[in-house]
Amino acid sequence: MTVENVIIIGSGPAGFTAGLYTSRAQLKPLLLTGNEIGGQVALTYEIENYPGFPDGLPGPELVEKLQTQAERFGTRIEYDYVTEVDLQQHPFVVRTQNGQEYRTKSVIVSTGATPRKLQIPGELELTGRGVSYCATCDGFFFRNKEVVVVGGGDSALEEGLFLTRFASKVTIVHRRDELRASKIMRKRALENEKIEFIWDTVLASINAGENGAVASVTLKNVKTEELRDLPAEGVFIFIGHKPNGELFSGQLAMQDGYIVTNRTMHTNIPGVFAAGEIQDNHFRQVATSVGQGTMAAMETERFLAELEDKRYEEIKAEMAGA
Amino acid sequence: MTVENVIIIGSGPAGFTAGLYTSRAQLKPLLLTGNEIGGQVALTYEIENYPGFPDGLPGPELVEKLQTQAERFGTRIEYDYVTEVDLQQHPFVVRTQNGQEYRTKSVIVSTGATPRKLQIPGELELTGRGVSYCATCDGFFFRNKEVVVVGGGDSALEEGLFLTRFASKVTIVHRRDELRASKIMRKRALENEKIEFIWDTVLASINAGENGAVASVTLKNVKTEELRDLPAEGVFIFIGHKPNGELFSGQLAMQDGYIVTNRTMHTNIPGVFAAGEIQDNHFRQVATSVGQGTMAAMETERFLAELEDKRYEEIKAEMAGA
Numbered sequence: 001m002t003v004e005n006v007i008i009i010g011s012g013p014a015g016f017t018a019g020l021y022t023s024r025a026q027l028k029p030l031l032l033t034g035n036e037i038g039g040q041v042a043l044t045y046e047i048e049n050y051p052g053f054p055d056g057l058p059g060p061e062l063v064e065k066l067q068t069q070a071e072r073f074g075t076r077i078e079y080d081y082v083t084e085v086d087l088q089q090h091p092f093v094v095r096t097q098n099g100q101e102y103r104t105k106s107v108i109v110s111t112g113a114t115p116r117k118l119q120i121p122g123e124l125e126l127t128g129r130g131v132s133y134c135a136t137c138d139g140f141f142f143r144n145k146e147v148v149v150v151g152g153g154d155s156a157l158e159e160g161l162f163l164t165r166f167a168s169k170v171t172i173v174h175r176r177d178e179l180r181a182s183k184i185m186r187k188r189a190l191e192n193e194k195i196e197f198i199w200d201t202v203l204a205s206i207n208a209g210e211n212g213a214v215a216s217v218t219l220k221n222v223k224t225e226e227l228r229d230l231p232a233e234g235v236f237i238f239i240g241h242k243p244n245g246e247l248f249s250g251q252l253a254m255q256d257g258y259i260v261t262n263r264t265m266h267t268n269i270p271g272v273f274a275a276g277e278i279q280d281n282h283f284r285q286v287a288t289s290v291g292q293g294t295m296a297a298m299e300t301e302r303f304l305a306e307l308e309d310k311r312y313e314e315i316k317a318e319m320a321g322a
Numbered sequence: 323m324t325v326e327n328v329i330i331i332g333s334g335p336a337g338f339t340a341g342l343y344t345s346r347a348q349l350k351p352l353l354l355t356g357n358e359i360g361g362q363v364a365l366t367y368e369i370e371n372y373p374g375f376p377d378g379l380p381g382p383e384l385v386e387k388l389q390t391q392a393e394r395f396g397t398r399i400e401y402d403y404v405t406e407v408d409l410q411q412h413p414f415v416v417r418t419q420n421g422q423e424y425r426t427k428s429v430i431v432s433t434g435a436t437p438r439k440l441q442i443p444g445e446l447e448l449t450g451r452g453v454s455y456c457a458t459c460d461g462f463f464f465r466n467k468e469v470v471v472v473g474g475g476d477s478a479l480e481e482g483l484f485l486t487r488f489a490s491k492v493t494i495v496h497r498r499d500e501l502r503a504s505k506i507m508r509k510r511a512l513e514n515e516k517i518e519f520i521w522d523t524v525l526a527s528i529n530a531g532e533n534g535a536v537a538s539v540t541l542k543n544v545k546t547e548e549l550r551d552l553p554a555e556g557v558f559i560f561i562g563h564k565p566n567g568e569l570f571s572g573q574l575a576m577q578d579g580y581i582v583t584n585r586t587m588h589t590n591i592p593g594v595f596a597a598g599e600i601q602d603n604h605f606r607q608v609a610t611s612v613g614q615g616t617m618a619a620m621e622t623e624r625f626l627a628e629l630e631d632k633r634y635e636e637i638k639a640e641m642a643g644a
């Protein structure tokens with residue numbers, strides 16, 4: 001049976017970058033895309049903050065460039081979805097939706113995370129046209145505009161405060177009458193003149209204007225069930241992220257659904273590395289994911305070089321002893 | 323006196339990326355370039371492994387893109403060289419060659435590192451035309467070619483072994499008759515069929531062919547002083563890097579000349595962050611440096627937000643207690 005050098009699971013910036021680096025290192029990597037090629041980037045209308053593109057570029061275009069570059073150096077890409085992994089034996093086993101069973105000496109996990117959705121009318125259609133899940137990414141587009149923030153946790157308030165640098169007004173809509181956020185974040189948000197709170201309220205829909213972008217939201221008071229419209233050009237939704245890590249549950253060290261890595265992208269199992277948002281709950285940028293994909297790939301190279309001299313069990317014993 | 327929000331010291335990928343992110347966050351950063359705009363990238367003939375450019379691009383072109391993008395969002399760039407910093411008082415003090423004295427609430431250090439040079443004829447002129455200081459970056463260009471590696475430490479052997487994936491032959495030239503490298507690396511290199519060692523020998527010059535690229539090296543035996551030519555299309559020089567960190571000596575925690583950072587680019591002084599090769603002796607890629615520049619910038623934003631609520635001394639005391 002063929003044993004792969006490295007299987008990369010996931011096709012966001014971290015995965016394609018890992019493909020680029022491991023293929024340039026002549027490792028002939030196999031990349032399994034998952035269901036959505038490009039991950040969150042593919043759903044991003046315009047990316048202005050990936051270094052090297054001064055005029056910005058559409059997310060799908062960046063994904064295409066990353067894929068082309070990885071393929072140029074020999075990354076083999078399969079449009080397949082991993083359904084099961086066994087990391088307890090080595091070579092590792094990877095099984096897929098298309099019925100393939102692979103053996104591989106190393107694995108790079110870059111399955112990403114998905115922002116939790118409100119699942120209301122308008123949300124999906126207007127993503128990238130006023131609906132956003134990242135203030136750092138998109139705040140700049142909303143200078144002197146009125147925006148709505150949905151959520152009541154630390155990240156909602158932090159991103160809401162960040163948005164006050166751009167927006168003329170930030171309305172935070174929260175379904176309860178108090179905030180889950182930490183005291184310090186609550187204080188900062190409540191004292192900020194640009195921020196207004198609407199309590200006990202959820203979004204019933206996000207509504208487009210004539211230009212096809214967000215023009216208003218329909219609010220629903222959860223106590224009175226009263227509906228009303230609020231004009232807004234931006235809707236930022238911060239109700240959490242769902243890391244795509246079910247596959248690894250019980251096999252890798254994880255925390256809150258995220259894979260635990262060290263600074264150089266090693267998981268707790270030698271030969272298994274992780275990069276991108278599946279192990280980063282904090283920065284979540286294309287630029288940080290490509291950096292992490294690079295590190296994971298270079299560390300994979302080192303691991304495979306070590307494996308030429310030593311049995312896997314020796315490497316494992318050394319790591320356990322370290 | 324004006325107090326800057328953030329001063330970025332250095333103009334490589336980490337510095338310009340920090341400029342991009344802090345300017346998009348409306349912090350109006352000031353970037354002081356240092357003597358060489360773009361750092362090592364500016365001296366790179368062709369970059370194939372920065373994700374997003376499937377056809378590769380010349381180093382100076384990437385530098386121009388990074389600079390344009392940082393400026394587009396309001397990064398102020400000064401062509402000036404920092405001669406002195408005082409990080410013991412806050413706001414910090416930064417003094418320059420042009421006689422400026424700045425005060426700033428935060429600093430991002432991205433002064434980079436410089437590969438040590440042999441300082442022989444042909445080295446500078448042929449850099450990027452066969453002379454390289456990075457096997458990960460440039461090895462792919464030397465498929466089925468003969469290359470020379472200079473050095474006898476772990477990194478020389480590791481990069482030499484990496485080059486055997488591409489080159490038809492790798493000749494390691496070392497000025498002594500034994501290797502400083504670790505036992506395991508020595509064993510691997512000595513057993514590799516593509517690697518040959520030439521002992522007690524240094525390079526006297528690197529010589530161009532008619533196409534203007536490296537065609538041979540002139541070797542000099544240090545015991546007999548005998549000179550001879552060896553054909554080679556690539557010369558990889560691994561005799562160490564010099565981090566550009568003298569400015570911070572005695573002020574920041576450092577190790578072997580590199581600034582010590584935690585995983586999110588904090589130094590040991592609150593409000594001072596570092597990114598890129600000044601704090602990374604290991605990966606040294608454009609992709610990792612932009613990731614680090616992004617992290618340093620986002621952590622700077624958080625620090626400045628915290629500074630709106632608290633006195634600097636409080637933040638410092640909290641950090642010391644943590």
